[in-house]
Amino acid sequence: MGGPYNSFLDLAKERFSLRRFSDRPVEDPVLLRCAEAARLAPSACNGQPWRMFMANRKEVTEPLGDVAFGGTYGMNSFAQKAPALVVVASSPLPWTARIGQFIGGVPFAPCDAAVATEHFVLQAQSEGLGSCWIGFFNFNGVARFLNLDRGLRPLFILALGYPPEGLTPPKRSRKPLEDLAKLL
Template identity: 40%
Template sequence: MSFLELVKARRSVRKYARKPIPREVIDKCLEAARLAPSACNSQPWYFIVVDDEKLKSELTDKAFAGIYSINSFAKKAPVIVAVVTERSKYIACVGGYIRGVGYSLIDIGIACEHFILQAQEEGLGTCWLGWFDEKQVKRILGIPKDKKVDVMISAGYPEGPPAREKTRKSLNEIRRFC
């Protein structure tokens, strides 16, 4: 599969088959994430893979309760990955402050997309999760208060084919040559 075909095939999956994901497959996805570029090579990420059924149940019950219930579909995913934002290198922090840019968030986004694209290559479906109770996630996973969890990823083998075609703006709507 070409890279463009891979990107075209990738979509958010919210229905997962009841099939465990071998840790070797998750490790391939993590290896892709590990190799992502980052500002000043700061690599401000740490991945917590939750595949233990009891812990995953506790995590998803608390993280996706109440106002966060829109993501309750993730409870059925075989794996949840919490992405912990580590402190960036000093130079990246200073540069980000001067420019008003959160480089660590950009870096996390790149690493997560590497993870997600490798997951697609492995036959997995994933979904970015940004709406969850971060305090509960940190408490349950033992993440220090000074760290951030800005993103989680649900992963599993898709239950079936995509429900609908992928829709995006046309190329003419998003680019301009000068």
């Protein structure tokens, strides 16, 4: 895990959802490079309707994890052991994108945030980190914990860290390419 990669396809093939992490901390410069990759992601009308809140210190990750993954959301409690947690929130769209969203019926803000999140995840993979993208957590509790403005809405949490020594990546099953993509 962790490259070097000869191609983007090699990077994409190696990435999987990591649910066990070593104790090695995720350094600030690594998180910032991942955030830079996310910043460069395309978005409708260049609105960049997302914000990322990155925590890599136990005094933040532990209480955030307790809020996010307690009770009903306990199926994702593995994420509480991650050395870093990244909350991705959507923010309001610029008026041009709001008009396009209204006419086309496509929810641009979460789509754009998802593209940025995937840029973050793939940069993390290239840095030797593993990640797990989580969409089931206490949204309201996390918003309160982070004291988010009314216009910001938590969408995803990334559990992020280095894989433990000797980890064997799981076998993945994917649908055949011809079931998912057609040349016209």
